[in-house]
Amino acid sequence: ITKEQRTLMKVIVDAYSTHQIPQDVAKKLLQEQYSADENFLLLTEMATSQVQVLVEFTKNIPGFLSLDREDQIALLKGSAVEAMFLRSAQVFSRKMPSGQTEVLEERIRKSGISEEFIIPMFNFYKSIVSLHMVQEEQALLTTITILTPDRPYVKDQQAVERIQETMLELLRKLCVLQRPQEPQYFARLLGRLTELRTLSHYHAEMLTSWRTNDHKFTPLLCEIWDVQ
Numbered sequence: 001i002t003k004e005q006r007t008l009m010k011v012i013v014d015a016y017s018t019h020q021i022p023q024d025v026a027k028k029l030l031q032e033q034y035s036a037d038e039n040f041l042l043l044t045e046m047a048t049s050q051v052q053v054l055v056e057f058t059k060n061i062p063g064f065l066s067l068d069r070e071d072q073i074a075l076l077k078g079s080a081v082e083a084m085f086l087r088s089a090q091v092f093s094r095k096m097p098s099g100q101t102e103v104l105e106e107r108i109r110k111s112g113i114s115e116e117f118i119i120p121m122f123n124f125y126k127s128i129v130s131l132h133m134v135q136e137e138q139a140l141l142t143t144i145t146i147l148t149p150d151r152p153y154v155k156d157q158q159a160v161e162r163i164q165e166t167m168l169e170l171l172r173k174l175c176v177l178q179r180p181q182e183p184q185y186f187a188r189l190l191g192r193l194t195e196l197r198t199l200s201h202y203h204a205e206m207l208t209s210w211r212t213n214d215h216k217f218t219p220l221l222c223e224i225w226d227v228q
């Protein structure tokens with residue numbers, strides 16, 4: 001790993017660990033009572049704060065702010081769901097101390113999300129937990145997801161590809177250093193990104209079913225997912 005790669009790694013991991021879900025949202029998950037409506041409100045708050053965290057984190061990705069402004073928006077809108085699932089998967093893999101993981105799982109299961117979506121979602125979480133990723137890998141995998149050149153409406157895909165390639169090369173080196181005995185580990189990490197894309201299709205259906213049951217989203221969620 002070169003000196004500039006080490007610097008790049010530090011910037012990304014610092015940004016990733018700085019921008020976490022605020023403690024008050026995490027605490028609420030434990031306190032509020034259990035009803036489908038209350039659970040939905042908590043998940044709404046959690047999703048909203050995750051989008052805010054995503055925007056702040058993305059601004060710290062070296063090179064992102066030098067991209068075309070409209071492409072920055074297109075990348076954020078195109079990756080929000082995947083980044084959200086990656087980050088919440090890390091909440092599950094961290095096995096929160098005060099049993100927040102179980103509570104969060106319970107609230108997700110009882111918030112009006114149909115079972116056909118719950119199953120793939122928790123399978124994904126299990127597949128992420130089983131990788132036992134270190135924070136550097138989590139931060140880089142999220143960065144690589146955000147910097148996916150072929151999102152809808154991205155005009156200068158080459159510019160995005162150039163930054164993404166830097167991150168892919170860095171992650172590849174990290175995986176070799178981190179797991180010399182597992183040469184296919186890097187490929188397995190990238191395989192999770194493919195799994196993520198299928199989840200985002202389910203996510204669109206989830207939003208529709210919530211809206212059909214007259215659930216309200218926050219303005220930020222409406223904006224990032226072009227709903228309402």
Ligand SMILES: CC1(C)[C@H]2CC[C@]1(C)[C@H](OC(=O)c1ccc(O)cc1)C2
Pocket residue numbers: 040043044045046047050084085088108216217218221
């Ligand atoms: C853990 C998750 C990634 C999984 C269940 C909660 C999440 C934060 C996310 O919720 C929403 O997208 C969502 C969208 C709109 C809304 O009003 C509430 C939640 C899907």
